Amino acid sequence: MFEYEIHRDRSAELIRRADEARLAREAVQARRAERRQARHAAAETESHTPRQRRHRFARVA
8 A cells, every 4th residue: 555655646746747847848938939929020120121231242352
């Protein structure tokens, strides 16, 4: 009986750890998605400016 209780406790602990790891991964993915979306929105607003960001060709010596 004692071994069964140890097994049950260990199983519950592993399930808790897996849930915490899953939540952490989801949080990281959500932050990445927000940054990606913000970067995309910023690129759309900057793309309509009249000037170019960089010169297309290098400067001649």
